[in-house]
Amino acid sequence: MSVLTAPTTALHPDRLLPFERELRPIARRLYEQVQHLPILSPHGHVDARLLVDDEPFADPTSLLLTPDHYVTRLLHASGVALDELGVGQGPLAEDAARRAWRHLCEHWAVFRGTPVRYWLESELAEVFGIEAQPGPATADAIFDRISACLREPQFRPRALFRRFGIEVMATTDDPTDDLAAHLILSADPTFEGRVLPTFRPDRYLESGRSAWVDDVTRLGATAGVDTGTYAGWVLAMEQRREHFRAHGAVSADHSHEDVGTAALDAADAERLYARAVRREIDPAGATALRRHMLLEMARMSVDDGLTMTLHPGVRRGHHGPTLSRFGPDTGHDIPLRGSFTDELRPLFERYGTHPNLRLVLFTLDESTFSRELAPLAGFYPSVYVGAPWWFLDAPDAVRRWRSAVTETAGLSRTSGFIDDTRALCSIPARHDMARRLDAGYLARLVAEHRLREDEAAEAIVDLVDGRPREVFRL
Template sequence: MASVNAPLSLHPDRLLPPDPEVRPIARRLYAAVRDLPIVSPHGHVDARMLVADQPFADPAHLLLQPDHYVTRLLHAAGVPLADLGVGSGPLPEDRARAAWRLLCANWQVLRGTPVRFWFDTELADIFGVTERPGAANADALYDQISAALRDPACRPKALLQRFGIEFLATTDDPADDLAAHAALAADPAVTTRVAPTFRPDRYLEPASPGWAGAVDRLGEVADVDVGDYDGYLTALAARRRYFVAHGAVSADHGHADAIAAPLDAAVAAGIYARARKGEATEAEATAFRRAMMLEMARMSCEDGLVMTLHPGIHRNHHPPTHARYGPDTGHDIPVAVEYTRALQPLLERFGTHPRLHLVLFTVDADVLSREIAPLAGFYPSVYAGAPWWFLDNPTAIREFHGAVTEIAGLSRLSGFIDDTRAFCSIPARHDMSRRLDAGFLARLVAEHRLDEDEATDSLIDLVSTQPRKVFKI
């Protein structure tokens, strides 16, 4: 049994290969990228938080409540989400402290997960924590982190600079006025480029609750009559241009499947008219959404927004939790997904278009070598998105290289994507990726498949050059 108040220490060789012939190579490769700026082309940090630049309320509100990677594991261990403050804003001090105690008392639940790696890194590197959390020291750690959060050096803008984040993409509703992004762009104290991302899912799904009202709002902000299908398309295109004007580089899509299937314009217009009146069938709504994926690809060829696709998630798997706490609270579950036939109509039309960049993500690891890698290995528009969400762990990232790189090559990868709402975990997540990529490339050097200078160049590309190229930064 671990001792109370055991030391929390970060081994300098963590995640590097244990092979004594490979590890020294990995150390040298990692050293070449360890301190490079972070490029984060897809994530969920709230730009308004950065603009406000207010001190973080407390350790629970910063490190626990918004991180569904953590809360879902604790919930699985029997900790009620309500006790963790999920779905709430800052908690009263007594409840925030109680939530933090629950995290520390259940620290063993995180063993063997990437969450533990990220959390250890955050606690040690940002807040100077030197003891492993547990029930006995929960209050002391809470007080230590709370004191650090009162320091101006731990305010959002200061951390943004301290973390070395050069580019940070947020995820935004097409009807957002992007005032926070404009304020950050105009702030001379903010050297990070904070870019919005166009996320139109709710406007492409006629079967989703509130779709008609959302489309009406879209028309209002675009100053376009959305009474008919042509107006609807015009409004979407106008809002995409608005996002581009405010620095956006990508449009993000996360539907149930990857299917892009054409519809005759007259048929699409008819479904749109019926959907406006709440009369479209579920099959019609699905057909409409699949046709809209072709329209989104067409618009990307026109306005240059990178198209990122991450289907295959059963959203809100536990309806009672969704009803009480809302979406993104830890119960979205992966399902099997198919890409080859699903995307053929889109790639037939646009796969060789010089302006289209299509980044394919998955949480269905089986399709990486069978579908995504071969697609990225032929179509100049297609890139293999980094392992994310349930696959953003050491084992899956290592397997990703084996499944994708030998088929498509390093030049067809997106670079690392942190995809997080947990602001303070961003540097830890990128550091994990850099260490794992260094290990992969070091093995290629040890096997005499690459020279070390090539491996160094390739690692720098993965960390810095490739995400800028893929996302047109």
Template sequence: MRKATIVNMTSLHPDRLLPADPGTRDVARRLYAAMADLPIISPHGHVPPEWLAEDTPFTDPTSLLLSPDHYVFRLLHAQGVDLADLGVGGAQLDEAGSRRAWTLFCENWSAFRGTASRFWMESVLADVFGLAESPSAETADTIYDHIAAALTTPEFRPRALAERFNISVLATTDDPVDSLEHHRTLAADSSFATRVAPTFRPDRYLEPVRPDFAELAKSLGAAADIDTTTYAGYIAALENRRRFFKDNGGVSTDHSHLDVVTLTLEPAEASRIYAAALAGEASEDEATAFRRHMLVEMARMATEDGLVMTLHPGALRNHHIPTFERFGADTGHDIPVGVEFTRGLQHLLSRFGTSDGFQLILFTLDETVFSREIAPLAGFYPSVYAGAPWWFLDAPEAVRRYRGAVTETAGFHRTSGFIDDTRAFLSIPARHDMSRRLDAAYLAQLVAEHRLDEDEAHETAIDLVTTVPSKAFKL
């Protein structure tokens, strides 16, 4: 293997994603310079907390950069690459398998032209590993060896990288019954500056249609030390675990269902459906009504414990059944569907939309609702924030469309700040850098059109990566 070295990278253009017009680009350069080196606030993501708590060295380029990143491996799958050859779904690759997976990626590099993944991966290879070579069949081994050697050095341990990336806040996504032992380890370690916050993700505990719902309810009760054989006990257990997350640094809850229709059941009816669900006898309509009722209950609990509620509906999970059966969930084939927010959330917002302390961030995979529904909701309700574009929309053109669709109605300060939403740890700075460049470009255009003074744009640029996410997520 070659010795890992960090070299100055010159192949990435310093003006990438900035406006083509020279005058506007000059303004964008100044705005980007003001925000480029500010700390990263990542209030929603999927980096396993044990990576940082245990600070275990990463083992190889494939398991670090390819198999955790569904943006990358799903596009390779579209090119005909078998997911098993990429280590997806827990498949274990030896060194030869890892190298072969990396070669497959490099051989298919042209498939990433024009994608956000291309921007992120180029930034990782250049800015993190100091590589000037572009991936190809010819450079695959050279790049692999360079990265593998780097991963054996202390500078590439998880904690060292978090410090190098200047991550001030990193939120994880966690099961309600998780012990949060890794978060407690990190919180007790004064030598580690990054704040790692757990996020309460109760989706599967709110879906009575699941065949394992009774087992999940039992495990929830065991974690809370509360009997969950009754609906009242189930509610108490959820409240208990939410408090536990907050006591251990949690700031938000995360909810991803097929829709965001909300309603409130009478207590007796909620109890009846819950009992039927535990017995495996709830109908699909009853289970759907219960889940919609529970979204309102989550909002009610948020008014009491202060956790920020985030919604990101509209993913049809596990679209390709054979892939799900072979590799499991979260293996690249969750596909967006259209979602309606205005009528769906009216009941919830009529009850809690103006409640003190309640905050609701609306994300979507359906960008048609940004200007029609989400921006108008955020432009009226003091509780509602327009979530950043993510998951298929966290890409340059979609981010540009989001700014144009949302800002004129809701302004900048009713948005969430950028959300990287990733398990691909090394791509976090690249993703935030992309957002900062695009925001600088958008603000520069407003200056060029004499819609903002440059000093206002400068202040807004800084707010978008500091004040805005801090306020939206109560940081």
């Protein structure tokens, strides 16, 4: 297996730390403060049932490649069809899995300079002990090595969860979910982690969708409430949020085209809702209703204390033919221009200074970092600037974000790192990356005499540990 000893970059102890000799020693010392702290992951997409079942992962491809649109998208752009990667096909036969894996390895060069490469190399090295770089010559050997690992008990989901040092991990769940998996985990004395559900009600706020009527009917059935009226919808939401809270949820997550909020008076809300129930609402009406509903969700967050997180500004399923064939989350969600100032004003007028509200704002539009997010978080006690998300969860983007946000909002008005991942094995690499980048950022402040090193050491612990605990009330 000598091909597996070809060099990679993943395990250099100083990776991602500043290369400058004036900064590196400072950054190293700061990184050491947080390197081994437990992982707090208050927003992500791993399935709780994975940990309930604790079955071995099937194969390297379904573990690391097929379900991860960060990986498949760039392969698709490079000419590999999604079905060649197993996307949308359910469990893969071994030869299909191996063929997909070879595509990944043969196209390794297209990931140069991307965080996907960094994460995957870190996972191969740190989880599976593989230091060889993926490529045509190493594809099969790496596939076999991971496959062999996956048959060992220490590579089952719970064992990895423990080994990764995850203290808290949030999942993302539909309001109608019974959260049985979360209940089992919290009741299991042999499982020491906290796995928390997250309330994600987007579909129930989009009344122009063709499936909306069925969705809210199911929501009503789950809550034991008639959702034929807006008042019923509100009641059902409140009841399901309470169910989530009772099962450990700490936040509600919302992702719509924009973050517009605007109150309707009660009669108008009922009228629009009734129209939607009759499948007669027009796009403008659906948008107005959604903006009213989002304001209602903020009100509920004030009442029940679930931290409200907003992930707006993406055109989901940009390529219709791919969406039809392979389903959502297959790599062609494309960001839109964003804005927050006027859109959120009605929300802030009502709840912006309410001591119960915690609101985390994420963006994919970097122009909002210094223009809107930092100024909002620099005044409203309810607002935190969300960590760089999705396309922006990458070294240079994280640096731009810290640089753009900190001077107006400081360090304390940020959310702490959010991995937002579907890939369990990528969690430690992602958190470690964030810690290294924060160490580098703070080291620069120290070297420019803007911060003392003892303050920076205190600050980095707060970023890694203090922020998520405060923002998500962990």
